[in-house]
Amino acid sequence: MERVPILKIGDILLVSIQVDMSDQTAMQLQEDLAERIVATGCHGVIIDITALDIVDSFVGRMLSTIASISKVLDAETVVVGMRPAVAITLVELGLSLSGIRTALNVERGMELIAAARADEWDEADGDEDAETTATA
Amino acid sequence: MALSAEQSGRLARLLTEQADRLTERWTELVTASLRGRLSRAELAGQARELHRSIIDAGENGLTELADEHGGELRAVLAELSAGRARQGFSATETAISVYALKDALLELMEESQGTETLRDFVAFSALIDQMGLFTFESYVRTRESLIADQAEQLLELSTPVVKLWEGVVAVPLVGTLDSARAQVVMERLLQALVDTGSPYAIIDITGVPAVDTQVAQHILKTVVAARLMGAECIISGIRPQIAQTIVALGIEFGDIATKASLADALRHVLRLSGVETAVRRPRRES
Numbered sequence: 001m002e003r004v005p006i007l008k009i010g011d012i013l014l015v016s017i018q019v020d021m022s023d024q025t026a027m028q029l030q031e032d033l034a035e036r037i038v039a040t041g042c043h044g045v046i047i048d049i050t051a052l053d054i055v056d057s058f059v060g061r062m063l064s065t066i067a068s069i070s071k072v073l074d075a076e077t078v079v080v081g082m083r084p085a086v087a088i089t090l091v092e093l094g095l096s097l098s099g100i101r102t103a104l105n106v107e108r109g110m111e112l113i114a115a116a117r118a119d120e121w122d123e124a125d126g127d128e129d130a131e132t133t134a135t136a
Numbered sequence: 137m138a139l140s141a142e143q144s145g146r147l148a149r150l151l152t153e154q155a156d157r158l159t160e161r162w163t164e165l166v167t168a169s170l171r172g173r174l175s176r177a178e179l180a181g182q183a184r185e186l187h188r189s190i191i192d193a194g195e196n197g198l199t200e201l202a203d204e205h206g207g208e209l210r211a212v213l214a215e216l217s218a219g220r221a222r223q224g225f226s227a228t229e230t231a232i233s234v235y236a237l238k239d240a241l242l243e244l245m246e247e248s249q250g251t252e253t254l255r256d257f258v259a260f261s262a263l264i265d266q267m268g269l270f271t272f273e274s275y276v277r278t279r280e281s282l283i284a285d286q287a288e289q290l291l292e293l294s295t296p297v298v299k300l301w302e303g304v305v306a307v308p309l310v311g312t313l314d315s316a317r318a319q320v321v322m323e324r325l326l327q328a329l330v331d332t333g334s335p336y337a338i339i340d341i342t343g344v345p346a347v348d349t350q351v352a353q354h355i356l357k358t359v360v361a362a363r364l365m366g367a368e369c370i371i372s373g374i375r376p377q378i379a380q381t382i383v384a385l386g387i388e389f390g391d392i393a394t395k396a397s398l399a400d401a402l403r404h405v406l407r408l409s410g411v412e413t414a415v416r417r418p419r420r421e422s
């Protein structure tokens with residue numbers, strides 16, 4: 001069975017899908033990714049689909065599931081490198097991949113995750129400040 | 137009524153015997169019909185070529201223009217009508233070049249008093265009719281391919297994707313947006329996003345004369361597709377009347393940013409991407 005490799009770059013896990021996804025491969029990827037997120041404590045997941053010619057409802061659902069799993073484990077998911085033809089097909093099919101963040105390429109994806117993390121920290125800082133002022 | 141092999145042989149013989157007289161008369165008739173827009177020498181050349189290929193076909197026992205012996209004759213006719221179509225002659229003027237042969241032939245055949253003359257002439261003119269129809273069809277085909285080429289060129293011309301700023305591309309849409317054009321615009325824009333790695337795109341509709349539900353649908357699809365790829369689209373250049381139409385038709389642009397002018401859209405994008413713009417006081421000449 002084919003397995004999708006998961007690469008760790010700094011605080012981010014990079015998944016580059018280069019094979020046709022079957023049920024088995026998708027399930028395996030979800031399991032592997034969940035384990036790796038917990039093991040490495042990464043806070044970002046980038047799924048690169050540059051090599052995919054076809055994204056159907058099955059792959060779309062898989063991406064949604066991965067995003068949800070990562071969210072539960074406190075990691076932000078970004079899908080990067082979608083081809084124009086794939087995007088057009090998805091729009092024609094009426095699949096909007098709601099709840100999934102997208103970026104043009106891996107670099108932009110990393111920027112997006114960094115920005116999202118920064119926002120979270122800002123919010124957390126804001127909350128702490130509010131608490132300290134409340135107690136004082 | 138189809139030509140018999142015997143009759144086509146007779147036609148070839150007749151044409152060979154009276155070659156000079158026939159082409160002369162034929163050229164004269166065609167020149168008169170085109171009122172001097174093509175030179176007599178050129179027309180005479182065409183008439184001789186056609187004459188030659190009719191004789192060849194006749195000697196081979198041509199019965200129908202569509203059968204295997206008519207191949208060369210068809211090629212000559214197609215070339216003739218394609219040339220006329222490109223030079224801007226009307227279909228009638230093109231067909232007359234062939235039908236003039238009938239008149240020229242009739243004048244010749246009136247002189248010979250054979251028993252078969254009438255029968256032969258009817259058969260010959262049936263062949264000439266076929267040739268005329270074939271010419272007409274080739275003419276239409278050439279015209280259609282010309283129109284298709286021009287439509288394609290227009291499509292190429294009218295959908296440029298320009299880079300406005302680092303990471304910002306714009307598509308100034310000009311002219312009516314139908315499904316085919318919308319598809320081309322969408323593909324071009326998305327490809328440009330990938331090529332330049334731009335996370336922002338501005339779709340400027342200043343040049344679109346009218347926005348109906350279908351046009352809005354096309355624009356919305358493009359925006360959603362760009363979002364799927366991780367880029368944000370801004371729609372700009374919405375004129376007052378178009379804004380009214382959009383509201384009257386109940387078109388919802390949802391959370392897509394719309395701006396009145398391209399300048400506003402660019403400023404909006406620059407702010408989103410964190411570029412600061414400042415007005416510097418103009419330096420005084422002293």
